[in-house]
Amino acid sequence: MTQITTSQQHGSALSEQSLRSEGDTNITPARVAWTNSIADQKTQQMLKEDSQFFLHQAMSTPCLDALVGADGIYIEDAAGKKYMDFHGNNVHQLGYGHPHVVGRIKQQLAELPFSPRRFTNQTAIDCAKKLTDIAGGDLNRVLFAPGGTSVIGMALKLARYVTGNYKVVSLWDSFHGASLDAISVGGEACFREGIGPLMAGVERIPPAVSYRGAFPSNDGSDVHYADYLEYVIEKEGGIGAFIAEGIRNTDVQVPSRAYWKRIREICEKHNVMLIIDDIPNGMGRSGNWFTYQEFGIEPDILCIGKGLGGGVVPIAAMITKDKYNTASHISLGHYTHEKSPVGCAAALATIEVIEQQNLLTKVKSDEAYMRDRLEGMKQKYPLIGDVRGVGLLWGVELVTCRETKERALQQAEQVMYRCLELGMSFKVSQGNVLQLSPPLIIERDDLARAMDMLEQAISEIQASS
Incomplete structure (x- = not known):
């Protein structure tokens, strides 16, 4: 029987904040209370x-609920309750x-299901x-892959090949996927705990x-913050990419246009x-x-996925420039579903809907x-x-005190579970940021x-705090 070391035990070496970084944690008393409140026997059996x-892993075991349907803006659980999915x-x-x-x-499945x-x-x-x-500019070369993590790996390989430099700069608190190369450049401890040596040459x-x-x-x-990138590039040397x-998606951090302009200038100056x-x-x-495109810049490599498949088919893509089409004798991806006709049909249909509507x-x-409603609540x-936030991506950060900015961890959980009761689902990031x-x-x-549901929940928790 394999002996489990202390560092491998559930969350043993991770701080509570680390466990909350990517999403709402599922090991708190609030989650236990939520699970125990589910009266539906079918749901309890499925859970x-x-x-x-x-196999158990952080944030997904135990699960929040059991679903039997998903249609439009709603998900439906086994008890028949529907939630607006945010x-x-x-x-x-x-x-x-x-x-x-x-x-x-369906049409593609009937004509050509696999290539x-x-x-x-x-x-x-x-x-x-x-x-x-739709990417425009000089982004005119594409490689497909089954998922976003795989695309990150392809991008890192291409940057190494093009620049001849293997070192990468990334951001603390970032998430780029859960494979070994992706967590190597990611900035969240909960994905690296107990894994051992990762990809060398990463500066954060x-x-x-x-x-x-x-x-x-x-x-x-x-x-x-952008200037610090240049400092690291000059001091470290051998940097091939900044990713x-x-x-930032999970806790919704929106840098300024000036920040990204400066980042673009630094990368060009140092051939990163x-x-x-x-x-x-x-x-x-x-x-x-x-x-x-919100910031008026253009990357050397763009990684996309998730919604590309219309919420039905997993598909992702790396988009880059013609001048980087120089690695024809090596395999950057080599994935079985590299040119999936079904995945590409879903992606094309997704783009068509966005354009037509x-x-x-x-x-x-x-x-x-959203800005008016949320600022009004604030x-x-x-x-x-x-x-x-921007567009339809918003973060509402809850604090126990505006002066100290102490994270309102318990209250954020209470708001989330109250919204679930009211029929609205979203996740909590960093323990106190409601991500919508x-x-x-x-x-x-x-x-x-x-927004009415959210305000009702915040009002009730505010009154009880």
């Missing part, structure tokens, strides 16, 4: 069997089961071409955080490839196709509404320390109803 047959693992830009996406997938890697197919070609169209710098950053400024500027999300991870936020969530413009309109409830990312197709009446 029991899930715990019995799946989480969706970032795949639900079009909600669930969008008829246009499902129809295109071996040594062959091409028109659907994959059309999808690659369309992605270069603090992210540009406006509310509680490592290097706060009196005027609110964040450009000095970051355009906008800029890799933008837009896997969670691409495909319209910011009101742009991709978040870098003019969702990018809609999201910018929704952005103004003025009324001292529990809210900060509100930040609804489907882009959500109607204004439903968005308003969700």
Whole structure:
């Protein structure tokens, strides 16, 4: 029998804050109380069997609930209760089961369900071409993969090959996937605990955080965070790439346009490839196709995924420039589903819906509404320390005291579970940030109803605190 060391025991060497970094933790008394409150016997049986047959891992075991349906903006549990989904693992830009996406997938399954890697197919070609169209600029070369983590690996390999330098700079608190290479460049301890040596040559710098950053400024500027990148590049040497999300997804950190302009200048000056991870936020969530377009820059490599498959089929893509098409004699990806006709059909259909329904413009309109509603709540409830976001991606940071900015961990959990009771699902990041990312197709009446639920929950928790 394999002996389990102390460091391998559940959460033993991790702080409570580390366990909360990527999402709401599922090992607190609040989760136990929630689970015990579920009266439906079918749900309890499914949760029991899930715990019995799946390998346990952080944040997903034990599960929150058991689902039997997902349609439009709603998920439905085994007891028949529906929740507006403001989480969706970032795949639900079009909600669930969008008829246009499902129809295109069915058509593709009937015509060409699979394409071996040594062959091409028109659907994959059309999808690659369309992605270069919406990315614009010099981003005109594509590789597909089954998921976002795989795309991150391809991007890191390409940057090494092009620059001849293997070192990478990334951000603390970042997430780029859960494979060994992805957690090597990621900045969250909960993915590295007990794993041992990771990929060499990774340097991390603090992210540009406006509310509680490592290097706060009196005027609110964040450009000095970019300057630190140049300092590390010059001191370390041999840096081939800088990788970051355009906008941090989980706790919603939105750097300034000046920050990203400075980052772009530094990378060009030092021949460092800029890799933008837009896997969670691409495909319209910011009101742009991709978040870098919000800041008026262009990366050397763009990584996208999650919502690309319309919330149905897993598919991801790396998009780069023609001048980096220099590694034809090595395999950057070599994935079995590299040119999946079904995945590409789902991606094309997703893009078509966004275009036909003019969702990018809609999201910018929704952005103004969300800002007004959330800022209004902030003025009324001292529990809210900060509100930040863009498009249909928002973070509401709860604090016990606005002066000290102490994280309101217990209250954030209470708000989340109360919203679940009311019929709204979202996740909590860093223990105290309510992360709100609804489907882009959500109607204004439903968005308003969700904000009413959120305000009701915050008002009740504020009153009881």
